[in-house]
Amino acid sequence: MSSIEIKNLHVAIGEKEIVKGFSLVIRSGEVHAIMGPNGTGKSTLAKAIAGHPDYTITSGEVLLDGRSILAMEADERARAGLFLAFQYPSEIPGVSIANFIRAAVQARLAEGEELEATAYYKRLYQKMDLLKIDRKFTSRSVNDGFSGGEKKRCEILQMAMLEPKFAFMDETDSGLDIDALRIVADGVNTMRGPNLGVLLITHYQRLLDYIVPDHVHVMWDGRIVKSGDKSLALELEAKGYDWVKKELAAV
Template structure:
């Protein structure tokens, strides 16, 4: 395994919901150490890509492969994928009444341990204190029930808290910026940037360039009609911001 590339590779991925094809041959390689932005008009497959990688049973993969560090993951349960280091920051995190964040975080950390190994108090608490500080959150938040009654901003911040606690190798952020004001956006970005380094790769899915001012991507890919139609650097995001999506839609038509 040691000679396997440390990268997230998506190879000719086709996926559908029911009979409706949504992804029509996505190809992407994201090495660890790089964050790639995924942009594109709504309804063209950005979130589907996130859900397929994480293993949402609502979506059916009809063709293609996804490799994490050279390991094919499409046959795996979502929890096995998580334990390989894949983390999705959900666009709409669900509420789990009666389960405190603290308890949940401890169980999720425990799930990553080998049999017989326990999450120690110092490990848990040390990581928690640091994460809460980064996110400017009071410790009392972890006694609240998971996402229950949280505002949109709190839910997104809670996704980043989990990300900081679980130390994934590949993050997928699904429109984490939607519904956030500038202050919350900065806090979320600070959380992500604090993790950046040679061990972290991932996809930042967003409709707007705004988030990318704070989390500067190494590459930008544009998905239209279930395919990557354009790849470039951060300047591509700025072009979308000033010119809109009409010109990339033309690219998709040209590609057919």
């Protein structure tokens, strides 16, 4: 059983504070969803926790299994078990998906240990079959000229191969048609289980029809202002974010 504890986190880009006292605990096996209008700091939160150099954590703490990760480089955090599914994944021309994932898997091995190619491909193809991804896919360059759906599928495949402890999924539903959304959601649901904690970041309730969360949080102005179960997402869908705004004003 693993946990990630985010404690009173404050994040700034340059001088501007974006995340203002965010706290949340996610345990293995749990799926949390964070909802909120654009500009409330959802993506900033995910990138800051993943260790993006442009985002400064000004105060607060992030503990992975009780140990602070804030002094770690982005790649150390990744190897410790954090995965970020990007809203806009980068293109890496000339590097095939198979080779990219292979390098990432290799990076997790002890020094001097070589990844065995046959076993690697066997596992890669198993995961691809599971996620219903065509095998030709892996010889394409990472995200290079991909459609929105292909990019997200590439993220899901990487996640399946790297088997993180915690996955932060940043607007995974953006830019997807309903079929692509279903494929991506199926992928996440397949991986869902006692060894994985998930934080879904989404603007719309739509994704939560397919990946049903255990907990839903509403983020507003850099912090969580309301938490509940999946019914909160439906309520939010029905009443709109203005409802939260009004409630906040009333407090």
